[in-house]
Amino acid sequence: MVAQSVPFPAPVAAPAGPWRAAGRVLIGNRSAMTALMVLLLMAFSCVMAPFYAQDIAHTDPFTSNVAGSLTLNGHDVDIMQPNDNPLHLGLSPVGPTWHASAYLLGADSQGRDVAARLLYGGRNSLMISFSAALLCIAMAATVGVLAGFFGGIIDIILSRLMDIMWAVPVYLFAISLSIVTISQGLKIGPFTIESDNLLIPVVIIALVYVPYAARPIRGRVMALRNAEFVTAAKSLGVPRWRILLLDILPNVSTTLVVLAPLLTALALLAESALSFLSIGVQAPAASWGTIIQDGEGLIYTRPMVAIAPGLAIVIVVLALNILGDGLRDALDVRETSRKGT
Amino acid sequence: MILRAALLAGVIFSITLTPVLAASDDAVARAGIPAGPHVGGTLRLTAQSSGGTLDPQISYLHPNYQIEAVVYDGLTTFAKTPGSLDRQAVPDLADSLPVPEDGGLTYRFHLRSDIRFSNGKLLTPDDVVASMRRLFKVNSPTAGPYYSHIVGGAACLHDPEHCTLTGGVEADDRSGTVIFHLTHPDSEFFDRLAFLHAAIVPADTPAQDTGNSAPPGTGPYYIISYDPNSAMELRRNPWFHEWNHEAQPAGYPDAIHYAYGLDPEAEVTAIENGQFDWMAENAPLDRLAEIGGRFAGQVRIIDFLNLYYAALNVNIPPFNDLRVRRAFNYAVNRKALVIHNGGPTVAIPSCQMLPSGAPGFEPGCAYTRGAAPENPAPTWSAPDMALARRLVEESGTKGQHVTIISPAQPNYVAQANELRSTLAEMGYVVSVRVITQAVQFSYIQNSDHRVQVGLTGWNADYPAASTYLQALFSCATFTPHSDNSINISGFCDHKLDALMDHAALVSITDPKAGNALWAEASRALMAQAPAVPLDQVRWVTLLSSRVHGDFVTPIYEVAFSQFQLR
Numbered sequence: 001m002v003a004q005s006v007p008f009p010a011p012v013a014a015p016a017g018p019w020r021a022a023g024r025v026l027i028g029n030r031s032a033m034t035a036l037m038v039l040l041l042m043a044f045s046c047v048m049a050p051f052y053a054q055d056i057a058h059t060d061p062f063t064s065n066v067a068g069s070l071t072l073n074g075h076d077v078d079i080m081q082p083n084d085n086p087l088h089l090g091l092s093p094v095g096p097t098w099h100a101s102a103y104l105l106g107a108d109s110q111g112r113d114v115a116a117r118l119l120y121g122g123r124n125s126l127m128i129s130f131s132a133a134l135l136c137i138a139m140a141a142t143v144g145v146l147a148g149f150f151g152g153i154i155d156i157i158l159s160r161l162m163d164i165m166w167a168v169p170v171y172l173f174a175i176s177l178s179i180v181t182i183s184q185g186l187k188i189g190p191f192t193i194e195s196d197n198l199l200i201p202v203v204i205i206a207l208v209y210v211p212y213a214a215r216p217i218r219g220r221v222m223a224l225r226n227a228e229f230v231t232a233a234k235s236l237g238v239p240r241w242r243i244l245l246l247d248i249l250p251n252v253s254t255t256l257v258v259l260a261p262l263l264t265a266l267a268l269l270a271e272s273a274l275s276f277l278s279i280g281v282q283a284p285a286a287s288w289g290t291i292i293q294d295g296e297g298l299i300y301t302r303p304m305v306a307i308a309p310g311l312a313i314v315i316v317v318l319a320l321n322i323l324g325d326g327l328r329d330a331l332d333v334r335e336t337s338r339k340g341t
Numbered sequence: 342m343i344l345r346a347a348l349l350a351g352v353i354f355s356i357t358l359t360p361v362l363a364a365s366d367d368a369v370a371r372a373g374i375p376a377g378p379h380v381g382g383t384l385r386l387t388a389q390s391s392g393g394t395l396d397p398q399i400s401y402l403h404p405n406y407q408i409e410a411v412v413y414d415g416l417t418t419f420a421k422t423p424g425s426l427d428r429q430a431v432p433d434l435a436d437s438l439p440v441p442e443d444g445g446l447t448y449r450f451h452l453r454s455d456i457r458f459s460n461g462k463l464l465t466p467d468d469v470v471a472s473m474r475r476l477f478k479v480n481s482p483t484a485g486p487y488y489s490h491i492v493g494g495a496a497c498l499h500d501p502e503h504c505t506l507t508g509g510v511e512a513d514d515r516s517g518t519v520i521f522h523l524t525h526p527d528s529e530f531f532d533r534l535a536f537l538h539a540a541i542v543p544a545d546t547p548a549q550d551t552g553n554s555a556p557p558g559t560g561p562y563y564i565i566s567y568d569p570n571s572a573m574e575l576r577r578n579p580w581f582h583e584w585n586h587e588a589q590p591a592g593y594p595d596a597i598h599y600a601y602g603l604d605p606e607a608e609v610t611a612i613e614n615g616q617f618d619w620m621a622e623n624a625p626l627d628r629l630a631e632i633g634g635r636f637a638g639q640v641r642i643i644d645f646l647n648l649y650y651a652a653l654n655v656n657i658p659p660f661n662d663l664r665v666r667r668a669f670n671y672a673v674n675r676k677a678l679v680i681h682n683g684g685p686t687v688a689i690p691s692c693q694m695l696p697s698g699a700p701g702f703e704p705g706c707a708y709t710r711g712a713a714p715e716n717p718a719p720t721w722s723a724p725d726m727a728l729a730r731r732l733v734e735e736s737g738t739k740g741q742h743v744t745i746i747s748p749a750q751p752n753y754v755a756q757a758n759e760l761r762s763t764l765a766e767m768g769y770v771v772s773v774r775v776i777t778q779a780v781q782f783s784y785i786q787n788s789d790h791r792v793q794v795g796l797t798g799w800n801a802d803y804p805a806a807s808t809y810l811q812a813l814f815s816c817a818t819f820t821p822h823s824d825n826s827i828n829i830s831g832f833c834d835h836k837l838d839a840l841m842d843h844a845a846l847v848s849i850t851d852p853k854a855g856n857a858l859w860a861e862a863s864r865a866l867m868a869q870a871p872a873v874p875l876d877q878v879r880w881v882t883l884l885s886s887r888v889h890g891d892f893v894t895p896i897y898e899v900a901f902s903q904f905q906l907r
Contacts, residue, residue, distance in 0.1 A: 064762040067677040080680050083630035086637045089881065090629025091684040109626075110758055111677075196772060278749075283758060283773055297627040297751055 032326020148221025445526030592902030701859025
């Protein structure tokens with residue numbers, strides 16, 4: 001009798017974790033990866049602003065220079081040039097030279113290098129929008145998780161508060177807060193934030209978008225609260241804080257990641273709007289919004305001053321939205337499960 | 342019976358109506374409508390916002406000041422015909438400028454006869470006395486600075502409601518004379534009477550702000566409707582006749598329509614499209630290239646007495662140190678400031694607190710490269726940043742924080758940013774705060790706000806050195822803790838005050854010697870540098886293609902009555 005050998009099943013590779021799987025899906029998404037590359041390129045360019053200003057353009061983008069001149073093709077050219085009209089009325093800043101070393105995108109009405117300001121402005125715009133989005137997500141996650149998990153009176157209070165905030169138009173809300181803080185700064189207990197501190201637009205923009213992020217998080221937590229694994233954990237006597245930290249939050253994190261680029265895009269638009277209205281980033285600092293404002297009075301003669309930061313905003317917002325779509329596709333549980341079946 | 346009654350009624354009707362009709366026909370016949378091919382039509386004006394109250398003794402905003410110049414008259418007025426900037430007041434409702442009596446303390450004005458208000462009422466000396474009293478009763482903004490030296494004026498300031506000006510202004514109906522008594526001689530008394538707040542209105546005009554309704558005036562037009570949110574309408578005053586072409590010329594347009602609400606950009610476009618004839622605001626800088634090219638024939642560049650300056654608070658650091666104030670004056674790049682205001686065609690650099698063209702102005706610049714207060718250059722040539730930095734080092738104030746408070750208008754903000762760059766180069770940590778102009782002007786006057794640098798501009802109420810030097814820098818015009826303290830710098834130098842008082846006194850009898858003293862006062866003031874004079878601008882205005890005529894005037898800038906429409 002020959003003993004019959006029972007073959008062991010071939011070892012199966014452990015299934016990839018959800019994050020790794022999502023990463024693979026994301027890498028396979030050409031649009032999302034292109035968007036990511038564009039964002040990284042924009043961020044890198046802006047980080048290199050001091051290098052461009054000091055070592056290539058040799059200019060101070062924060063100092064007025066209307067009485068100055070630049071050297072172009074070996075000739076000295078006034079930065080502010082007389083308009084070509086019979087009455088010699090008015091002067092216009094030099095237009096784009098397309099020479100990286102000499103006012104590549106021209107000058108603004110203060111005689112400052114638009115290209116250098118665009119890069120410095122991008123640093124502020126991107127920093128404010130990323131920071132505001134992160135802060136917003138942190139606040140929204142706290143509110144959404146508390147309201148969704150504990151329910152009852154906590155949910156009622158937090159949800160009504162969010163409803164009230166939602167009822168106020170977001171830009172009106174942001175403008176109102178900005179006007180107050182820009183004129184007086186922000187006092188939080190013993191700490192005072194000066195009116196020209198970039199933290200002010202960060203806090204304001206984060207605050208006004210909290211209801212928009214907190215609501216979907218609350219909904220997701222409410223669904224998870226009644227999930228079988230949570231019920232099981234409760235029945236086993238696992239403490240609530242442990243359920244919250246180990247069972248609920250990890251399952252909400254995908255929602256937070258998907259929200260992040262979309263909130264960043266919204267924050268960038270809000271920052272630009274506030275700065276355009278002179279109640280965001282304060283002079284002499286720049287942001288894309290302030291540069292558009294600088295270009296408002298030059299729209300007939302030097303449209304590039306307003307067009308360049310406008311284009312930058314469009315590119316970044318578009319890239320963030322495409323990346324957000326890619327992240328949603330990669331992290332959406334239902335989407336991935338449908339693909340699996 | 343019925344017939345007789347009817348006849349009687351007809352007789353009574355004809356008795357009462359005939360003089361009125363006769364007067365009306367006569368008035369229309371002599372209505373002072375000028376001869377020429379371009380009489381008639383409706384002049385269409387546009388402004389961003391209205392000028393507030395129509396009460397001529399209260400109104401202090403430019404749009405209404407200009408319009409009321411063709412509605413009201415004073416005993417004297419500023420010429421409404423072209424001329425030099427320093428032209429003095431001319432007789433208007435008075436038939437001549439009287440020779441001062443009692444060493445400059447008494448003025449005896451003889452009124453012209455047969456002048457009627459737009460409601461048909463004949464002008465009398467009582468109207469003049471009542472108007473001068475009313476000026477105090479309605480708390481006219483210039484009652485204190487311009488008219489309180491009329492005998493009884495101080496009491497009127499203290500108790501406006503019961504103002505009588507007893508012993509100060511007397512009417513003699515029989516001779517048609519009004520006599521003024523002053524507490525001290527005043528070389529600018531004719532100018533002050535020419536200012537709009539001394540406009541003559543009927544004696545029965547209520548002693549309160551008339552708001553949106555205009556009291557009757559004696560000028561060639563009267564206001565028939567006014568909504569400060571939308572428009573104002575003016576028609577010819579049927580009782581007007583031209584008595585002095587220089588003072589109040591007869592008007593060409595039959596009517597004037599003044600619309601409010603467009604911003605300056607939209608105003609330019611509307612005028613280019615022929616929808617309006619004239620705009621109240623200066624043409625925006627970004628449209629200068631366009632209007633100077635395609636619409637060059639429709640542009641007027643108008644000189645007027647004005648000055649942009651940065652008031653330095655001499656009572657708080659760092660500008661309580663004379664070296665710092667001088668350093669700032671040396672460092673400012675006035676060429677850049679001229680560029681910010683439209684370039685050399687539109688603006689000129691200013692080196693002193695008297696604008697070019699004002700009485701007492703003598704060219705000279707203490708703060709330019711190679712010059713000093715004791716050795717001024719003829720004109721500004723270039724900033725001296727090296728000297729400025731050295732003075733700041735000596736003062737020990739380097740690294741201190743300085744805040745510039747600027748009005749929100751783009752040209753002010755551009756200048757504020759230029760000054761920020763200058764101060765930063767000098768070694769300070771600088772920030773700019775931008776506030777709406779209506780709020781900013783009061784804010785920077787109040788010493789409680791501890792404003793270090795207040796950016797502002799100043800237009801002359803009338804062409805006199807005192808309206809700049811004495812008004813802005815005398816001890817009397819600094820009122821601590823008040824929003825109404827036009828001496829923004831908080832500057833007070835009794836020696837300079839004495840010099841200015843002496844200049845005013847000498848000007849009464851010897852204007853030339855007076856002007857020389859004012860020039861000396863200007864130099865002495867700039868040696869103390871309580872402010873940084875920046876630049877003086879010309880007013881660029883766009884007209885529709887159908888407008889022509891000689892309507893540019895020194896003080897009012899334009900006389901609407903002199904616009905001719907094709």
